[in-house]
Amino acid sequence: MSHNYVIDVSLDANGLDCPLPLLKAKQQLNRMSSGEVLEVLATDPGSQRDFAVFARQSGNVLLSSEEAGEGFRYLIEKK
Template sequence: MNADKELDARGLNCPLPILRAKKALAEIGSGQVLKILSTDPGSVKDFQAFAKQTGNELMSSTEAGGEYTFFMKKK
């Protein structure tokens, strides 16, 4: 999947990945995609809740070797 912007939030714990994602989303246009990398296991539920609260679309959420990758489309 292609992303317009990438955010490396690896090594950060809640709420920092969400806060950084919020800032990164503000820097891209509507319909653009943000790729987020995280190592915080809690970020899975955090990004699901964040998407519901903000109206942005969580397009995918994957985990491999303790690293989580999210693709979020800005509304």
């Protein structure tokens, strides 16, 4: 079941290895307002675990985590 979220900011972290996708996402979220949605595109398989743990620890909401083409797509709602 696919949800259609409004994406406020898109971050292309393709080709970056851990922990860079997560660090770049954290930096971007710090510049965003509560309720905004960040889309992150990444190719690092370790990013799946990283984003799940980050969402639990940070209080932000991981709306979606899915495989997309050669990589992964995450939607994170800033809290």
